Amino acid sequence: MWLLETDGSFTRDDDIATGLEIPGEAPPAERPADPVVTIRFGGAMDGRGFSTANRLRAEGYDGRLIAAGPLMPDQARHAFQSGFDAVLVSDAQVQRQGEDAWRNAIHRSVQELYMPEPGSRGPERGIWAARHAD
Amino acid sequence: MYQYDGHDQAFVAARAAEFRDQVARRLAGQLSEDEFKPLRLKNGLYLQLHAYMLRVAIPYGVLSSGQMRTLAHLADNYDRGYGHFTTRQNIQYNWTELKDVPDMLDILAEAGMHAIQTSGNCIRNVTTDAFAGAAGDEEVDPRATCELLRQWSSLHPEFAFLPRKFKIAVIGAAEDRAAMKFHDIGLRAKPDVQRPRYDIWVGGGQGRTPRVAQLFEADVPFERLLPTLDAMMRVYNLHGRRDNKYKARIKILVAEMGLDAYRDEVYADMAERDPAAFAVAGKEYDRIAAFFDRGPVAPIDDVPVAGEGAFAEWLDQNVSAHKVPGHAVVTISLKAKGAIPGDATGEEMRLVADLADDYSAGEIRVTHRQNLVLPFVPQSALATLYGRLVEAGLATGNVGLTSDIISCPGLDYCALATARSIPIAQALSDRLREREAKARAAGVTVKGPTLNISGCINACGHHHAANIGILGLTKAEEESYQITLGGRADGGAAVGEILGPGFTAEEVPDAVEKIIEAWEANRLEGESFTDAYQRLGKAVFKAAVYEEAPRVAA
Ligand code: SF4
Numbered sequence: 001m002w003l004l005e006t007d008g009s010f011t012r013d014d015d016i017a018t019g020l021e022i023p024g025e026a027p028p029a030e031r032p033a034d035p036v037v038t039i040r041f042g043g044a045m046d047g048r049g050f051s052t053a054n055r056l057r058a059e060g061y062d063g064r065l066i067a068a069g070p071l072m073p074d075q076a077r078h079a080f081q082s083g084f085d086a087v088l089v090s091d092a093q094v095q096r097q098g099e100d101a102w103r104n105a106i107h108r109s110v111q112e113l114y115m116p117e118p119g120s121r122g123p124e125r126g127i128w129a130a131r132h133a134d
Numbered sequence: 135m136y137q138y139d140g141h142d143q144a145f146v147a148a149r150a151a152e153f154r155d156q157v158a159r160r161l162a163g164q165l166s167e168d169e170f171k172p173l174r175l176k177n178g179l180y181l182q183l184h185a186y187m188l189r190v191a192i193p194y195g196v197l198s199s200g201q202m203r204t205l206a207h208l209a210d211n212y213d214r215g216y217g218h219f220t221t222r223q224n225i226q227y228n229w230t231e232l233k234d235v236p237d238m239l240d241i242l243a244e245a246g247m248h249a250i251q252t253s254g255n256c257i258r259n260v261t262t263d264a265f266a267g268a269a270g271d272e273e274v275d276p277r278a279t280c281e282l283l284r285q286w287s288s289l290h291p292e293f294a295f296l297p298r299k300f301k302i303a304v305i306g307a308a309e310d311r312a313a314m315k316f317h318d319i320g321l322r323a324k325p326d327v328q329r330p331r332y333d334i335w336v337g338g339g340q341g342r343t344p345r346v347a348q349l350f351e352a353d354v355p356f357e358r359l360l361p362t363l364d365a366m367m368r369v370y371n372l373h374g375r376r377d378n379k380y381k382a383r384i385k386i387l388v389a390e391m392g393l394d395a396y397r398d399e400v401y402a403d404m405a406e407r408d409p410a411a412f413a414v415a416g417k418e419y420d421r422i423a424a425f426f427d428r429g430p431v432a433p434i435d436d437v438p439v440a441g442e443g444a445f446a447e448w449l450d451q452n453v454s455a456h457k458v459p460g461h462a463v464v465t466i467s468l469k470a471k472g473a474i475p476g477d478a479t480g481e482e483m484r485l486v487a488d489l490a491d492d493y494s495a496g497e498i499r500v501t502h503r504q505n506l507v508l509p510f511v512p513q514s515a516l517a518t519l520y521g522r523l524v525e526a527g528l529a530t531g532n533v534g535l536t537s538d539i540i541s542c543p544g545l546d547y548c549a550l551a552t553a554r555s556i557p558i559a560q561a562l563s564d565r566l567r568e569r570e571a572k573a574r575a576a577g578v579t580v581k582g583p584t585l586n587i588s589g590c591i592n593a594c595g596h597h598h599a600a601n602i603g604i605l606g607l608t609k610a611e612e613e614s615y616q617i618t619l620g621g622r623a624d625g626g627a628a629v630g631e632i633l634g635p636g637f638t639a640e641e642v643p644d645a646v647e648k649i650i651e652a653w654e655a656n657r658l659e660g661e662s663f664t665d666a667y668q669r670l671g672k673a674v675f676k677a678a679v680y681e682e683a684p685r686v687a688a
Pocket of ligand 1: 551552594
């Protein structure tokens with residue numbers, strides 16, 4: 001398995017701690033106590049995992065959140081900006097989509113947004129905040 | 135109008151660069167077509183029947199003359215010399231090549247434009263009243279809210295892979311000129327002490343299951359607008375159906391869950407969140423609103439303008455009252471006799487840009503009825519302006535008449551179409567313009583029913599919301615056109631009712647003419663088509679079309 005971190009590092013490791021695994025379909029009824037939670041996306045077009053992560057952050061979960069499932073490199077920024085700390089990528093995905101595409105996923109996508117979401121782990125600082133800094 | 139600053143400019147340039155990389159990876163085979171599809175759709179690029187189609191955003195329908203020249207340049211250099219203005223106030227280029235699209239996006243970015251979220255399962259281009267900032271009955275200029283929403287929703291990380299597309303419209307006047315209640319979320323802005331407050335409507339839409347939106351909450355103060363929309367989107371993202379794309383819009387979620395249960399979920403989500411995260415939106419709203427408050431024209435003396443013949447018709451139909459004395463709002467009809475609704479050539483776009491510079495403070499609007507508007511014309515310039523439109527063949531005086539037809543591209547371009555719509559629109563236009571000319575010559579006011587055509591059940595041509603709607607279907611491998619009556623897109627929004635069995639393409643003009651004749655024969659003095667339809671019921675029209683029955687007394 002491979003892991004993409006918010007700082008852009010992308011490394012392969014056979015032994016990745018994925019903690020409690022939950023489906024992306026719905027936020028859990030109780031806030032998990034586990035230090036690591038992995039949210040599994042049902043499909044690349046199924047954006048519920050982003051809202052599930054955002055909801056967990058809003059509820060105050062401050063452990064490590066990992067996104068897993070058939071995501072594309074282009075969705076890495078969506079994951080980080082919705083509150084994930086890392087994206088778990090299978091060997092098969094890396095094989096097909098290219099290691100390079102994952103390694104550069106963050107640099108090649110749009111870095112700045114108008115308004116970061118609360119809980120974001122992404123690189124954006126917010127255009128509105130910059131405009132009204134004083 | 136709103137002007138991009140360095141941040142906006144960098145944002146659209148970064149998006150264009152990102153897309154260039156995605157296209158390169160697709161062309162290199164690193165992205166499969168299945169993977170590339172959602173990425174290209176989020177940037178308005180469709181694979182149609184004959185070529186890639188690029189849909190460019192015209193946010194809330196506002197264009198500068200310079201931007202219109204950029205659109206003309208794209209039409210001439212990357213398409214076959216024309217573009218198609220859509221019911222969502224965007225423009226489509228039907229004949230683009232994938233390898234050229236990154237260059238087109240760079241050219242657009244230079245002009246402060248983009249194709250962000252003009253398609254895909256995300257928040258689409260926000261639409262509004264084409265007369266915003268100019269209409270006599272306006273209470274709040276909706277454009278500042280639209281621009282705020284454009285910025286908030288652009289490349290939104292969480293709401294980019296929704297169950298289905300999501301459309302928002304904003305209005306700020308008593309009259310609804312944006313079909314607000316046919317949107318996933320509709321906002322009616324009202325004046326308040328400092329910033330507007332809003333009535334929020336939810337669950338409207340067209341397509342296979344047309345619905346008129348319901349009131350979610352009235353009089354929401356500005357400070358709660360974005361927090362509420364944020365929670366509304368999240369509940370939809372988490373709970374909207376993903377098992378069936380025809381049941382995936384928010385209208386179905388609200389119908390299945392019930393409005394009250396949906397509302398409870400939204401408020402529960404909001405309760406966990408600190409609205410202070412959105413506090414900066416207030417200052418941003420003020421910054422944006424300042425662009426629109428500085429209206430481009432000052433009051434001058436009113437000049438009465440009158441004319442004869444075609445000029446008089448044009449004055450009656452295409453010229454509307456302005457909120458600034460001495461000015462008028464001019465609609466340029468893209469519905470000449472026999473024309474393709476919404477199509478304009480590069481040459482026509484450049485001419486309109488010149489007219490905007492000469493007579494309308496350099497500003498142009500695109501309407502959801504697929505026409506163009508010059509929003510700030512001094513009354514004293516109307517006659518000269520009309521002369522120049524006549525020369526260009528753009529002086530058709532039929533705005534608001536039945537020949538002002540809405541039509542989607544249909545089977546001539548669209549991969550989803552079940553029938554042609556353009557040739558039907560053209561045949562109807564020929565027939566209706568003749569009727570209108572006769573009526574005008576006889577001194578009769580002809581403000582008739584609205585007529586909209588869609589080439590499939592997706593209803594991009596808004597047929598459900600038309601007084602007379604036409605839907606092209608395929609029945610036993612033949613095109614069959616279903617007619618609906620009584621739909622309305624205005625404040626009294628309603629979905630049309632199916633009249634009866636479908637018609638062949640050739641039969642449509644006769645059927646429509648019989649419907650209009652039945653209305654004319656049976657209406658009370660001054661009665662609109664929809665009022666008459668409600669009073670008389672379907673039977674009268676059915677008889678007129680299918681039986682040639684004698685007319686009933688009014
Ligand atoms: S209504 Fe159907 S045919 Fe017409 S543009 Fe939309 S999808 Fe295509």
